[in-house]
Amino acid sequence: xxxxxxxxxxxxxATSARAEAPAATAFRRLDGEKMGxxxxxxxxxxxxxxxxxxxxxNTAAVALSVLAGDxxxxxxxxxxxxxxxxxxxxxxxxxxxxxxxxxxxxxxxLPSGLALRLARGHLERSLQLAxxxxxxxxxxxxxxxxxxxxxxxxxxxxxxxxSSADQQKAAAEQVDRARFLASSVPAxxxxxxxxxxxxGLAALAAGDSEGAQREFVAIASIPPGSPAGAPEARxxxxxxxxxxxLQLARIAYAGGDxxxxxxxxxxxxxxxxxxxxxxxxxxxxHFRRGEDERALGNLLTLHAPFFQxxxxxxxxxxxxxxxxxxCRYGDARTALAQFEQRYRPLHDGLAEVxxxxxxxxTAYDFLAGGPVELTQMVPASARNEVARLxxxxxxxxxxxAAAQLGQEVDALDRPGFQLLALRLxxxxxxxxxxxxxxxxxxxxxxxxxxRSDLRxxxxxxxxxxxxxxxREKELAASNEPAxxxxxxxxxPTVEEDEVLWPFEGEYWRDELGTYRYHLGQRCxxxxxxxxxxxxxxxxxxxxxxAQIP
Numbered sequence: 326x327x328x329x330x331x332x333x334x335x336x337x338x339a340t341s342a343r344a345e346a347p348a349a350t351a352f353r354r355l356d357g358e359k360m361g362x363x364x365x366x367x368x369x370x371x372x373x374x375x376x377x378x379x380x381x382x383n384t385a386a387v388a389l390s391v392l393a394g395d396x397x398x399x400x401x402x403x404x405x406x407x408x409x410x411x412x413x414x415x416x417x418x419x420x421x422x423x424x425x426x427x428x429x430x431x432x433x434x435l436p437s438g439l440a441l442r443l444a445r446g447h448l449e450r451s452l453q454l455a456x457x458x459x460x461x462x463x464x465x466x467x468x469x470x471x472x473x474x475x476x477x478x479x480x481x482x483x484x485x486x487x488s489s490a491d492q493q494k495a496a497a498e499q500v501d502r503a504r505f506l507a508s509s510v511p512a513x514x515x516x517x518x519x520x521x522x523x524x525g526l527a528a529l530a531a532g533d534s535e536g537a538q539r540e541f542v543a544i545a546s547i548p549p550g551s552p553a554g555a556p557e558a559r560x561x562x563x564x565x566x567x568x569x570x571l572q573l574a575r576i577a578y579a580g581g582d583x584x585x586x587x588x589x590x591x592x593x594x595x596x597x598x599x600x601x602x603x604x605x606x607x608x609x610x611h612f613r614r615g616e617d618e619r620a621l622g623n624l625l626t627l628h629a630p631f632f633q634x635x636x637x638x639x640x641x642x643x644x645x646x647x648x649x650x651x652c653r654y655g656d657a658r659t660a661l662a663q664f665e666q667r668y669r670p671l672h673d674g675l676a677e678v679x680x681x682x683x684x685x686x687t688a689y690d691f692l693a694g695g696p697v698e699l700t701q702m703v704p705a706s707a708r709n710e711v712a713r714l715x716x717x718x719x720x721x722x723x724x725x726a727a728a729q730l731g732q733e734v735d736a737l738d739r740p741g742f743q744l745l746a747l748r749l750x751x752x753x754x755x756x757x758x759x760x761x762x763x764x765x766x767x768x769x770x771x772x773x774x775x776r777s778d779l780r781x782x783x784x785x786x787x788x789x790x791x792x793x794x795x796r797e798k799e800l801a802a803s804n805e806p807a808x809x810x811x812x813x814x815x816x817p818t819v820e821e822d823e824v825l826w827p828f829e830g831e832y833w834r835d836e837l838g839t840y841r842y843h844l845g846q847r848c849x850x851x852x853x854x855x856x857x858x859x860x861x862x863x864x865x866x867x868x869x870x871a872q873i874p
Contacts, residue, residue: 346741348375352388353744355402365401369409383420383730384737384745386413387753390424415439419726422446423760434509437516444506444523447499451530453770455496503527518544518565525572534576541576544569567597574603583610601627605637617647636710638668638778642785654793661786672779674707679772685765691715692724692764714771723764730757 345353351372360368369389376385392398392406407428414421415436425435426443435443504527510520525540544565574589590607593600604623611620624644627637641664648657681702682688691698692715703711714720734753737746 344741345744346375346379346739348372348379348381349742349744351375352748355392355398356748357397358402359399360401362401362405365399365405366408369402369405373409379736381733381736381745383726384733384749384753386410386417386421386424387730387749387756388745389413389421390428391749391752394428411435411439419722420730420756420760423723423726423763424756427759435506437510437514437520440506440509441516441519441523444503444527447503447506448523448527448530449767451496451499451503453766454492454499497531500527500530504531518547518562522565522568525569529572534579538573538576541569541572545573563594564597567593567599571599571603571606574606578606578610583613586610587614601635601637605640608640608643612643612647617651620647638664638782641667642782642789645786645789649789649793649796652796654797657793658790661790664782664786668779669783670704670706671710672776672783674704675710675772675776675779678703678707678711679769679776682765682769682772685762685769688765688768689724689727689761692720692768693728710775711772714775715768717767717771720764720767723760723767727757727760727764730760 351368351374355365355368355372358368369392372388373385376382376388389406389410393403393410395403398406410421410425414425415438422439422442425439426446434440504524507520507524507527510516514520521540521543525537525544528534528536528540547562547566570589570592574586574593577583577589578586587607587610590603590610593603597603605627608620608623611617611623621644624640627635627640641660645657645660645664648654648660682691691702699708699712699715730753734750734757736742737750737753
């Protein structure tokens with residue numbers, strides 16, 4: 326009888342073993358086992374292969390993360406699992422990279438490309454935790470403010486949003502992790518220029534403008550045409566150089582050095598995507614230096630039909646402000662009316678969408694809904710802009726990863742996967758929640774940023790229209806009727822190597838960026854707005870700044 330019972334137990338055990346999925350068996354052969362490094366790598370590879378064959382590719386990344394972070398595992402298993410997770414994250418910007426970002430930044434050295442991708446993710450996370458807020462719209466038109474830390478070329482500049490001490494601390498930790506990861510890229514690495522760029526952006530986020538200057542100068546100092554090799558590498562380096570020049574110009578502008586800012590803006594190449602940004606921001610530098618005709622000429626380029634798809638709502642406010650200073654009140658009102666007509670519906674549409682996406686869950690559901698949700702929830706006035714935001718690659722990647730991981734979590738309920746459901750299910754569910762929240766928060770943050778920018782500009786537009794009305798009333802009540810007449814126009818002067826070619830409404834690509842708006846003699850009684858600098862003198866430049874070729 327005892328022999329029969331023993332045989333029955335053995336038969337049940339064999340049936341149970343046969344019922345267990347190969348992936349579960351592979352995990353069991355690793356979980357808590359002691360082995361050498363070579364054996365650990367072999368078994369980790371077998372686990373990943375078995376999970377992939379079972380359609381659980383994302384769960385494989387979760388398994389690697391669980392093993393790598395479990396102190397009860399042998400050191401060889403933990404090291405092999407982390408090594409495989411890093412290899413997967415290098416190719417996978419979804420689940421594996423999200424898992425690696427949760428681990429200690431002080432761990433084993435990461436490949437340069439992966440380290441920089443993680444660093445950029447930490448930077449964006451810091452802005453989600455401590456976002457920028459709107460400035461006070463035109464507290465006084467005589468005293469526009471400029472942020473010495475943001476350096477974004479806007480007026481008035483944004484200021485840090487009030488947030489809890491815990492949020493500020495968490496945001497600072499994210500910035501610190503980004504700076505550490507960027508600094509892990511060694512000198513001479515092919516991605517050294519990328520590392521300087523990320524480090525510079527992280528320094529700006531930390532309020533370290535001098536550190537940011539050093540990083541951007543290091544990029545801008547690389548001679549044109551370097552490095553020798555593939556044209557793609559040279560093009561990428563030139564693109565980073567243009568971005569670095571743009572950031573250096575912003576820092577100079579924020580420090581009140583408009584002349585240097587103008588010089589740096591002018592060095593961004595015409596073929597760069599940042600050229601229009603440089604052209605627009607240089608207009609503010611011209612404005613602060615009293616070069617109104619150059620400022621308006623730049624804006625004429627920005628409003629060319631070639632660039633109607635670009636987003637420069639603030640250009641209308643600047644145009645109205647410059648015209649106002651020159652007593653061109655009718656033209657200033659026209660510029661404000663164009664701004665209202667074009668951007669008020671967009672603002673209202675974004676506000677409506679934002680009111681419906683109050684939580685990361687609702688924002689994720691909106692993203693997962695695709696074109697159907699876009700058509701049903703978004704007003705026509707904001708549909709194109711919201712579609713552009715929702716189709717950003719990082720958002721689409723997060724949404725797809727969360728959806729796939731959800732399907733795999735459900736698949737763990739199949740017979741034979743009980744061990745994996747027990748050991749990996751909780752981690753997989755938690756990661757899915759994090760992916761869901763990350764994608765939702767990203768969308769909410771980007772919608773909120775664009776909407777707040779437009780709301781701030783609408784406030785500036787309203788304030789400026791009040792200023793115009795007040796000035797018109799003053800002139801109407803004064804004894805200076807000539808002040809209301811159009812200014813006398815004088816023929817502009819040109820250099821010996823220049824030719825005067827009047828603009829008659831027809832744009833030519835080779836003329837873009839060279840326009841000058843001829844204002845003529847300033848009108849009588851004009852009211853000059855003098856922006857107040859943020860410091861008595863601009864901050865000292867790094868020694869290396871003079872060496873930028």
